[in-house]
Amino acid sequence: MNWRAKKVLVTGAGGFIGSHLSEELANRGASVRALVHYNSLNRWGHLESLPKETLRRIRVVAGDVTDPACVREAVHGCDIVFHLAALIAIPYSYAAPSSYAQTNVLGTLNVLDACRLAKAAKLVHTSTSEVYGTARYTPIDEEHPLQGQSPYSASKIGADQLALSFHRSFGLPVAVIRPFNAFGPRQSARAVLPTILSQLLSGYEELSLGSLSPVRDFSYVSDTVAGFLAVAASPKSVGEVINIGSGRGITVGEAAQAAMRVVGRKARIRKETARLRPPRSEVLRLIASNAKARRLLGWKPSVRFEDGLRLTARHIAGHLDDYKAGLYNV
Structure with missing residues (x-):
């Protein structure tokens, strides 16, 4: 894909994976709009650690995915939306499960509805390997049962199913990327x-x-970002759930x-x-089968x-x- 012609939105851009994805998209020439969680100090999370010349090519907007009007404004005019904004800490989900439902489920619904109204060309929704729960078999393929073993994973199962329902119900071009334990700088x-x-x-x-x-199954962040780009670029990913993991x-x-x-x-x-x-x-x-990513996208881990x-x-x-x-x- 020629990213120079693309206007993209990254939600959760101030986070670990989101900042690496925003950086890579900017370096590839995309017009990047980066949605970060609003705070009164105007902190942009990990985006602030990017080289200044890279950050100048990114338009940072502050907001909250639980606010529908904010999300509609962020999505407006974008060709491709990468939805990464979420609460992700499993221990905190035991203490604040309602927050996880609000951000991860309602927030995802707002992104889906905004993409539907804006007629976005592609939405890449971020899942997590935690939705599989303890593996019933390994390597885990995309047909493995989903098991909500924490409020976090349950909220992500709900978000994933909402995303797929918008594809089936409204024809929204959604792809669900399911990364296994990404790691790297800034985490x-x-x-x-x-x-x-x-x-x-x-x-x-x-x-x-x-x-x-x-x-x-630990996957280095550059491999994870390559997975996001491959999912976004491939028409074969629409309506699909695709694991991104090392297989080790x-x-x-x-x-x-x-x-x-x-x-x-x-x-x-x-x-x-x-x-x-x-x-x-x-x-x-948790051990990923990445056979589907290899087959549909030509993606494979390199680090x-x-x-x-x-x-x-x-x-x-x-x-x-x-x-x-x-x-x-x-």
């Missing part, structure tokens, strides 16, 4: 790899972690050992009770886990002040 310590790396790089002799046994399973404990090798120092691991999910809510195993971990460690080492390594970041 917060809410996620497990920055949690491990920030403690190691801060010199901690003992790491405070949750369960070490869950298996995750790594336990949290194995990830911690790999991080120690990358950083070059050992540390003890302490299981902290506060970091454990309720037993029936913990997702024990090895160990290489991505080195790049992530390098970034965190240069931004340690941004991480509260001694706290449990929910």
